[in-house]
Amino acid sequence: MGSTSTISLYSNPKSSLRSHPFPNTTASFYHSHNAPRPNTVPFNGRKRCFRFRRLVVAVASGAEGGPRRSTTGRRVYRQSQSESALTSAPVKQIASFVVPAVVFVAGTFVLWKLVEKILMPKPQRPSSGENKPPAEAAEGIKWSVAPGTNLLSGFTAKLFRESKQTLNEFAKELRSFRSVDMSGRNFGDEGLFFLAESLGYNQTAEEVSFAANGITAAGIKAFDGVLQSNIALHTLNLSGNPIGDEGVKDSMHADRVVPFFECLCDILVNNSGIQKLQLNSIDLGDEGTKAIAELLKQNSSLRHLELNNNMIEYSGFTGLAEALLENNTLRSLHLNGNYGGALGANALAKGLEGNKSLRELHLHGNSIGDEGVRALMSGLSSHKGKIAVLDLGNNSISAKGAFHVAEYIKNSKSVLWLNLYMNDIGDEV
Incomplete structure (x- = not known):
């Protein structure tokens, strides 16, 4: 008595399976072994956009009742794996260019911050003995100078005197x-x-x-x-x-x-x-x-x-x-x-x-x-x-x-x- 099982294999949506007509291969397998054909959906070669495809691998029992592996199913599985590898190749090529560019930009940014920190003078903090500005000044109070106030520098004021x-x-x-x-x-x-x-x-x-x-x-x-x-x-x-x-x-x-x-x-x-x-x-x-x-x-x-x-x-x-x-x-x-x-x-x-x-x-x-x-x-x-x-x-x-x-x-x-x-x-x- 024969039995069949199905294995679901996910492939990339962009992959094309026209070179591997899975339904024909499976049909020849059942025809050579006189096994009953399961209810499968025939492959539509024109439909390109799909979420995933289902590959059918049939395993039949031998004369002694033991399972017999299908060489045709193994070949189909290997072909699907090779197509997945071919699909991921362009992604690896793009990553080979993007990753070094990102690393370069990040390194340049870090280097620029380091140079800016070294070259820019640090603001001087008032010592504990110096008079600190009042809190009101930090809050945005506007200062004005009365008319007649002497704003001359020390040297100029000395000359004036x-x-x-x-x-x-x-x-x-x-x-x-x-x-x-x-x-x-x-x-x-x-x-x-x-x-x-x-x-x-x-x-x-x-x-x-x-x-x-x-x-x-x-x-x-x-x-x-x-x-x-x-x-x-x-x-x-x-x-x-x-x-x-x-x-x-x-x-x-x-x-x-x-x-x-x-x-x-x-x-x-x-x-x-x-x-x-x-x-x-x-x-x-x-x-x-x-x-x-x-x-x-x-x-x-x-x-x-x-x-x-x-x-x-x-x-x-x-x-x-x-x-x-x-x-x-x-x-x-x-x-x-x-x-x-x-x-x-x-x-x-x-x-x-x-x-x-x-x-x-x-x-x-x-x-x-x-x-x-x-x-x-x-x-x-x-x-x-x-x-x-x-x-x-x-x-x-x-x-x-x-x-x-x-x-x-x-x-x-x-x-x-x-x-x-x-x-x-x-x-x-």
């Missing part, structure tokens, strides 16, 4: 001495505003020099209200400061720009104390010179005016000549190192004809030439005053121009000092 102490010493000098020289201290406009206040409240200093201190046109406003009340100051030196003809804003009219010298002249016009004003080497041009000329027309206390080494040309000389016709208090006029030329000397000569007060005239280095000297000597001959000091050095004067000077000297009884050096006048003159 030293500068303030130095200015206090300067102010003490202004209150203690009659003649104070503060030239080259480089205190600027801010320092001048601080020191000018000392001039307004004391009547001690008579001569003050603020030369070469970096004072600009804006700093001149510091004298507003100070020089009007101070009548003790007689000499004010502002030479060597980069003032120029630059304008400053009018405090009464914000949209109006007042030229520097117009501002200064407004301050000095009613001052009765300043007698000597030194404005040498301040980049003064014709516009500023015209403003000073207007001051000379109204001021009756100024005796000595220095405008050396500036940029005054013909127009500025003309303005000063017009002022000399109206001014009867100026004694000394210094115009050395400017650009008057022959035309400037000619214009100045006309002003000298109607002036009675001028005693000193300094025109060194103006390149007035022979024609300028001739016109100037003609004006001085008609001068109603008495010129005692005349400086005509370095003016490109030749022997022809020097003869005009000689004629003036013959007729003048007031000249005490004459300078003609650095001119090509020759031995004959």
Whole structure:
């Protein structure tokens, strides 16, 4: 009596069994052994997508009743195992590429974290002796600084204190001495505003020099209200400061720009104390010179005016000549190192004809030439005053121009000092 048994073998869903027609093999087995065929489902070769397949292995009994193994079933089982191995081969190939890539990425990440930990500085923890920030600061409280709080660094604050102490010493000098020289201290406009206040409240200093201190046109406003009340100051030196003809804003009219010298002249016009004003080497041009000329027309206390080494040309000389016709208090006029030329000397000569007060005239280095000297000597001959000091050095004067000077000297009884050096006048003159 024969018996049959079935063994369920799982295979990959993607496997193809067309090369091994299991139903045909099984049918031939039953046909050769005359065994009854079990109820099996015929194989459908067209159906590819299935969860699993069932392989049938039949075992028949021998003549003696013992089981007899089917060689055909063993061959079918081996074929199914070989197909399973072929199916897993692509998976192993993919894993051979994916696994090293994952290992590489993980190693790179670990290495980067290690380098970051070594290179990045560790935050410093406050020691037990240091003051720790309050808990409120950690909670997000916003801090603010009140206006006027000193946030300067230690070094800057030290310099600020030293500068303030130095200015206090300067102010003490202004209150203690009659003649104070503060030239080259480089205190600027801010320092001048601080020191000018000392001039307004004391009547001690008579001569003050603020030369070469970096004072600009804006700093001149510091004298507003100070020089009007101070009548003790007689000499004010502002030479060597980069003032120029630059304008400053009018405090009464914000949209109006007042030229520097117009501002200064407004301050000095009613001052009765300043007698000597030194404005040498301040980049003064014709516009500023015209403003000073207007001051000379109204001021009756100024005796000595220095405008050396500036940029005054013909127009500025003309303005000063017009002022000399109206001014009867100026004694000394210094115009050395400017650009008057022959035309400037000619214009100045006309002003000298109607002036009675001028005693000193300094025109060194103006390149007035022979024609300028001739016109100037003609004006001085008609001068109603008495010129005692005349400086005509370095003016490109030749022997022809020097003869005009000689004629003036013959007729003048007031000249005490004459300078003609650095001119090509020759031995004959």
